[in-house]
Amino acid sequence: MIEVVSAARCISCDICIRVCPTDVFDRGEDGVPVVARQSDCQTCFMCEAYCPTDALYVAPLAGPAPSGSPHADEDVLAAAGSLGAYRALLGWGGGRTAGSRRDANAELADHPPLAEARLAAPAPTTDATWHSGP
Template structure:
């Protein structure tokens, strides 16, 4: 779930606002965007991918908010790691984007869910 936008790093480009599929980030007339409706965040990491300033931290827990300390997040070096390891922008040559490899995992999960759904419905009746 999105937890943090660092105002001292943010360039106010608005990319995070544009790419958020559930409008969790509001634009601001002056200063960086603000977090709104955070509980609706899908933890899709799109805002992190599109933030070239590495000013956004999305915690991997998608079920609940977690308390974060901005100084600790900066010191941890995790800002921008998702974008880097996904091979975006300046990282394209060093870290090729292998997200497509997840296709097999998603397909197998879908097949397992299709098999389990009738069994689940039957057990609920």
């Protein structure tokens, strides 16, 4: 669930407002988005993934973080490198390696399929019992 919008990092681009599928954010008077409907958050991480300045933190919790939780403390999250951590995991942003490039299964794409592994095309059927009509 969305927990933190860092006013210090936010550049008021409104991307988070536009990508949120459940309209969780409102634009604040100072231009910084505010979490207006936290209970509507589906924890999809779209806002955090698209934030170009890592100003957002979506906690991996099904509900709001309890009072005093480190998941709602911007200073703790910044010190831990958690602001924008999901975006970093995806590899989005300058100087990051895309997450799909770290996937070991991607190495399989570098190898062409074996010829013997290909299935032969099925032979045309002449079986009178195989038909689609009455």
